Amino acid sequence: MPIPSIHGVHKRSLLRDDVYQSLRDAIVNGTFAPGERLKDTELEQWLGVSRTPIREALLRLERAGLAIAVPGRATIVAPFDLASTISAQQVVAAMHELAARLVVPSLTAEHTTEMEEANARFAMALQDQNVDAALLADDDFHGVFVARCGNTVIPEVLEQSTPVLRRVERVHFASFAARTSVSQHDEIIRFARVGDAEGAARVSRENWLSLRYALPE
Incomplete structure (x- = not known):
């Protein structure tokens, strides 16, 4: 080895x-x-x-x-397995959707500013084709909701389910299609700033489900 x-x-x-x-x-x-x-x-x-x-x-x-x-x-x-990857994607999308729904009503301007800064780093990393930096910035962005949602089960489930998606994320963040995530992040922030939990939850789910475009046919 x-x-x-x-x-x-x-x-x-x-x-x-x-x-x-x-x-x-x-x-x-x-x-x-x-x-x-x-x-x-x-x-x-x-x-x-x-x-x-x-x-x-x-x-x-x-x-x-x-x-x-x-x-x-x-x-x-483990070899790449499409079925288990799709299953993990569905669970991860649902957990981030729930985290957004729970946290947005109590989110502060400081928190949304933190998300804006993470998304700016994410956009720069994509532009520089720095996949590792993009992964870190994306984690920081979504981590704002997860860390403050008040549900301790959500991070536990994400720790279990997210790793299998990393292979797909690396492929996605190396492609031009990943640029749409930047605008989705902006939309999540916009909903969060006005206290629209349902809007933020919906786009959070869509953001994670967009990884399907990096899945092999």
């Missing part, structure tokens, strides 16, 4: 979440290819952590649909 050339990128005090995110990102960006075996010893060398947080991260990746445990053999990177 080829691994990144830089070893020990994480110290032993690394949080479990950081190990998971590193492995997740390596799968999503293609460093680890579909069907590739994920070997504990090589992952330990790369991440600079013990086997325990790696095994915990692999279990989370399996639950997220990005890895498959082959009994008695190994854990491999």
Whole structure:
């Protein structure tokens, strides 16, 4: 299994979440290819952590649909699966729709300004064809609603369902079609500023469902 050339990128005090995110990102960006075996010893060398947080991260990746445990053999990177990706997309769209509906009535001008700044960074990243920066900015934009919606189940469900969409998001954000997300974000902000929860919820859902254009036929 080829691994990144830089070893020990994480110290032993690394949080479990950081190990998971590193492995997740390596799968999503293609460093680890579909069907590739994920070997504990090589992952330990790369991440600079013990086997325990790696095994915990692999279990989370399996639950997220990005890895498959082959009994008695190994854990491999899951191949792209259209049906599970569509299912995850539907759940994620519904969660962001609900978050918008819950949070907009109590949203402040400070929060919408935060969304505007995130969307400006998103637009710039798309223009620069910087997919990683676009993903971060998009997360920051939608995170304003999720972090303040008051429903703790929503982020838990999103953590479970969103990772499998990352592959599709990377394809989408590398295409010209992603520019429509910038205007959709602007529309969400406009509805949020006037307290229109239903309008913001509807466009939030449409925004996530627009990923269907990046799905293979």
